[in-house]
Structure formats: structure tokens, C-alpha cells
Amino acid sequence: MTTAVAAAHAFDQAIALKPLGGDRFEGQTSTAYWNMVGPFGGITAATALQAVLQHPGCLGQPVALTVNYAAALSEGRFVVVARAARTNRSTQHWTIEMLQDDADGPPAVVLTGSVVTALRRDTWGINDTPMPLVPAPGTVQGPPWIAPIEWIKRYEVIQLDGPLPQHWDGALSSGADTQHASMSRLWMRDAPPRPLDHCSLTALADVFYPRIFLRRAFRVPAGTVSMTVYFHADDATMRATGDGYVLGQARANAFGAGFHDQSAWLWNAVGQLLATSVQVVYYKE
């Protein structure tokens, strides 16, 4: 037993919001989760969800989240507005806007989104998407998880399949089939480890780099435009997962006319499907 008060985890610091009254919350971007031209999209999505979960009017647990990245956040202060558009007996519909001051006029919208929360009840259930057979976290060491961006250091990652290309030679990837040509698989968790919750799971759903980099080893400007996460895990499954590794898998369906999609699946180490996610990614050339 320790009696010292632990400093908050970097993740909790990054998503911390100060209530401004009503539906408004104030946050600060985190240098610890900085990406190339703004914060890591996963931490921004987690912060949007956090505003809903922290709202005194919030009913139940998150079922679905959609965030639309309207602009890169600037370093500094932002405001999240989380509004319960409709509250039913067992579901609640939230709309989210994230705003930042704009020198040229009124605060500008940098993110829009929506969250569905619900009282989750015991029902019949089944997982039809079993975890793929992969080596357990302690038994394997993948290629190094490094990149000259800060947020990468906030995750312990063991890359199994589909790491970033070593040679940016424009070569088309080849997999066992087209399903595998854009597929990455990796074990991941917060660094240092932190018990999983819906906010940190949201961020994990965005850890996968844009599939265009894998499918065609060519550096092009690319960024997520919209992301949707469905939470299959309730609070009890989160607690059972604790701070253990999460297996992530991502792949794209199609690339064309400046956008590609990517789907992601996240399981805990005992094979429970925690979340599924989709995102659409802008790319150039």
C-alpha cells in the first residue's frame, strides 16, 4: 500500500475538462499527445467523449461515438459543448462541438460529433468476430514503435503485422489477399499502463496510421476526417481488461478520389471484442 498521492496519468491530464457551467467545458491541448500539426486525433476524440461522460446529465454508458475533424486544433485552450439533444428512457443522444478562438471572428468549430449513451442491460449475446491467432504479448517483439512525433511515446505497442514501410518506394503492398494488403495488427496499451475505460479505448481506436501509407509505400499528406466507434464492452468488461494489452487490427476497404476508409477491431487479451471502429481518411495524390 502506498500513501503517496500519484500524479495523474498523462492521458487523464490530456482529457481533463473544467466545467464552465451548463453544457460547456474547457480543456487545453496536451503537448504529450502532439501529432504533426495538432494533437493526436485519438486524444481529441477521447476528450469529446469525456465531455459527455463528465456531464452531470449523462445517462448510462457510451454505445456509439462519431467525431468529425473539421480542422487541426491549435495549441492551447478549447471549449467543448456537449448537449443532450434527446433523453429517452434508456438511451440518450448527445451532440458535441469543439471550438477554438479565432483571431478573425467568433470562435471557430474544430470538431463536431455525436454520442449515444444507454443503460446497458443483460441480454443474450455472442462474439462473432473472434480474435485472430497471434502471439501473446510477452512472447514476441515486433519492429520498433518509433516515429518523430510525441504521442507515439504515450503507447506501448508491439507491432505484429503491417508496420510502417521501411522503404518509401511507392511499392504496392502485397498480402495473402486484398483483405490483408492494408492490414496491421498490434498489441497496445497506454504507457505507462493505465486501466482501460471508454475514453482510452476511443483513443486506441485511432492508433493505426493511415492505411494509404501501408497500401502504397508513398508519403502523401493524409488525415482522418471522421471516425465512428461502437463500444461492445460495458464497464464490467473494461474493469476485467484492466491495464492489459489490447489487440488492434485495422484494414481498408477501398481507396479513391482522395479518400479511403479504414475499419478497426479491438479485443482484450482474452479475446473479448471491446470495440469496432471505422474512419474515413483524406489523402492527396
Add this chain to the structure above:
Amino acid sequence: MTTAVAAAHAFDQAIALKPLGGDRFEGQTSTAYWNMVGPFGGITAATALQAVLQHPGCLGQPVALTVNYAAALSEGRFVVVARAARTNRSTQHWTIEMLQDDADGPPAVVLTGSVVTALRRDTWGINDTPMPLVPAPGTVQGPPWIAPIEWIKRYEVIQLDGPLPQHWDGALSSGADTQHASMSRLWMRDAPPRPLDHCSLTALADVFYPRIFLRRAFRVPAGTVSMTVYFHADDATMRATGDGYVLGQARANAFGAGFHDQSAWLWNAVGQLLATSVQVVYYKE
């Protein structure tokens, strides 16, 4: 050549909106697309998209749509508010709310949503999700596409795999594997045929009945809570598809604690992936 003015297609009548000025549009629910306790969710989603596409400020073509079904619509008038939250050089972020009068107070929110539109440019592209091998529409006749609900008649459907169970005996479905256990495949198009566009494609993405009915042949209350559609097809691909059949495939990843997801893929008859979609469905028991 005909000189008679054709009556508008039932689909166009159903999604027709009258501008009220600014970001507001007025519509009427359509009995032609009636479901059990409200309109077919696909027609409601299509109407939400229509408000954005009809807005004089709309930039480009739709890339992503999310709609959250907050409540069943009542028969009659509704208002759609479509607001450009942010306009960038080549992308635009829309928020949507659908409202209906409420005897007890101010108009109530029945749907929230968001749309990303973009100027789509020629880029490198590839379809990594080829159409499954299925019989061509003219060569096969599936089980009858009938149900005691009106909107079913607005679609020509050839059911290939995973039709509604004939016997509601609670039996678990069996497929070649868990991927197929909740899978339906069908050819579909508007009845009478109508050239495909982003609005009608949105509705097609919701034609699949809740996977819970297939996975466990047991009638339970169920309904879509949120749906996201990513459009891979641009206007040119839509024109090339014309009023031909679209192959749809849907399956679930996981069921539990009152909700299941389902993913859908839509191809035209020459195998172009037109859209991918996910939805989360509430179910009881």
C-alpha cells in the same frame, strides 16, 4: 421521346424538402416508406442527406454521413436544420437536426447527424473489397421479398443468402463460420427502378433487417440507433451505375448487453464498391 411530364418517383416525393429560409427545410413523412412505428430509417437518413445536398451553400459531394435515430418520427410534418459548421477549402462539415412538433413543449429532436462533403479529386485508388461471387440478377430467383410493412414494396430485391427466418424457433443460425452466421446478401434497387444517387444509396444501406433476427430466430423488439455511411462512389460512378441492381452484404461483429453492430457493403453490378456502412442496433432480451 416522351413529352408527358412523368410523376415524381415515390423516393423523390418522400425525400422532398421545402426551403424555409436559411438552414431550415420542411418535409412530410411518406406513407409509401412506412415501417412499423415510423418511416423506414433509410428514407429518414436519405432525407437528412438531401437537406445538405439541397442547401445552397453545399460544397462538393458527400463523403461521410452519420445519423442518430433519437426517436421514431410521427406521421406528418418535420423540419430539418442543416448547418455548415465549418467550410474548408475542399471539405465541409455539416450538422443536422430533425425536429417534430411536440404537444408538451418546444419541437422535439427526432434525429441528429453529421455529413462531410468534399470536392473529390482524381487520385490513385484501388478496391480491396471485391464483390463476392454471386449469381447475376437475371439468373436467380430468391425467396419472396415480402413483409407486412409498406416500404418493402419500394424495393426490388433478390435475396441470395440470409433471408428472414421462416421459423421463429429461436435457433441459432449456422454459417460456414461465424463471419457468415449473421450474413445476408441480396440484389436490390428502387421499385420502380430509379437512377442511383447518394440519397438513394444511403437508403439502400439500411435495407438489411436487424442481424439479431437472423443470428437467433427469435422475434424481439429491435431498431437502429445510429448509422454511418461512407461513400466510395462519386457522381460519375453513380451515373455509370444508373438504375441497375446493387449487391448488398451485411453482417454483425458482436451482440451483447442490448446492442449489436452491423456492417454493410454495397457494390454495383460491375463490382465497384459504392459505399460501406455500419450501424448499431438496439435489441431486447
